Amino acid sequence: MSGTEGFDPDRVKCVVWDLDGTLWDEIAVESATDALPVPRPRMLAAIDALADRGVLSSIASRSAPSVLGRLDDVPGLRARFLAPQVSWQDKSESLRAIAKDLGIAVEALLLVDDSPYERAEVEALLPGVRTLDPAEVPALLAAFEGREETPESRARVHRYRTEETRRAEAERFRGTREEFLRRCGMRLTVGAATPEEIPRALELAARTHRLNSSGLTPDRLRELAGSAGHELFTAAMTDRFGDYGVIGAALVDGTAPAVRSVPLLALSCRVAGRGAAAAFLFRLMERSRAAGAEEFRVTLRPTDANLEMRMLLRQAGLRRTDDTADTADTAAGAVLGRSLHGDLPEPPAWLHVSDREDTEA
Known part of the structure; x- marks a missing residue:
């Protein structure tokens, strides 16, 4: 599904952002240095506004995996995103991986991507996932206006990050699940x-x-x-x-x-x-x-x-x-x-x- 018409904000738990052409203007792998392109301020503001309302943010980018490593070197930026996926795999596969890592239904994701092809691929293979062009982000934020902010919603991103720590320790643990x-x-x-x-x-x-x-x-x-x-x-x-x-x-x-x-x-x-x-x-x-x-x-x-x-x-x-x-x-x-x-x-x-x-x- 594309666009915000008939959009139900209660169904969206995580907004997934493309990088090149969406979060920033340039193409990261074409940069002459190791520095990442500068993110668009309005996109960062949107991510923070969504976080205040308990909506998580992640990344799905078809790019070299090394870009994710460069993102890790910018803590203030990396901290905004949970379970990011940067690889050459299809966007639909990245969204499935994000949903699995976060423990939520894939239908609870929303993709923001400047590429009509990528949006169409996700809509075809994940018909329950809504997709938006970056120009539609203001309409996305407007859909959340008036939704009550609770202490729980404001703490949600932090709690999911704590969950990442739990999961990482569970993977290192040598013993049974119980x-x-x-x-x-x-x-x-x-x-x-x-x-x-x-x-x-x-x-x-x-x-x-x-x-x-x-x-x-x-x-x-x-x-x-x-x-x-x-x-x-x-x-x-x-x-x-x-x-x-x-x-x-x-x-x-x-x-x-x-x-x-x-x-x-x-x-x-x-x-x-x-x-x-x-x-x-x-x-x-x-x-x-x-x-x-x-x-x-x-x-x-x-x-x-x-x-x-x-x-x-x-x-x-x-x-x-x-x-x-x-x-x-x-x-x-x-x-x-x-x-x-x-x-x-x-x-x-x-x-x-x-x-x-x-x-x-």
Whole structure:
């Protein structure tokens, strides 16, 4: 897809920039010295403005790999980009590699490139990726105007850079994946959302797709969270590398005394594969049973993206129920449920889970 018509900024997590003719005017490999061309100030300003709104930036350039090494020698410039790809491979392959390195769907990328050929190649092989000419960057920024900046969004680039450090250490680690996760010292804290966390919860509802149970809209989530009998919970995580921030949100409906229903469970894809989604779900079950509930339900709207969430719910013992009353807020939704009697699933051994009330006591 090309251009900004019908553009949904909530779907874009990373803007990928071409170099020659886009980030700067000249062709880097034709430079008479080792110095890189001077970046266009308006492009750097756009990258910084996007970062303030939680949008990452990367690089996909068909050029000599040595250009990336020269970029590393300019820390103030290199720090703006995550998982950059500089090689002679097709742009579509570079975008696939960027998405894999960042742990996001390739459809969450947007390419800015001055070459109509490169844009067409990406549009043909990655039809879910939007592409823009550099002249359309002001329209891109305008699409993000009015989007609320949260502490989480402003810290996102830093947190993804911390994730690069985690990944690099994991690659060097000589042991099993579980041994490495134990070494990370991960801690998950669950509690009722504070007023400061509500914007982040709304952001998770809008921007997460892999680990999102129902796709409840931010407006509907805000409305339900403020209604009687409903409570919004968040999950925050840390490890020895740093603070992940708020990585999960769940709306819990307690209007039926014997049942706790979850119209929305959403988690950041940054924690996929670390047990955080399962641990958050299990802690919600435990809290529901402690509150006197006998049954736990989750609203599920299956999509092409949320297979991981569907597998998690099934592994947690939730099965489709006959009661579909909870699906009113999600088109083509289903209600999955399980009894809270007997043993409940346990979180992964490498992840310490606690309630916020206990840590603040």
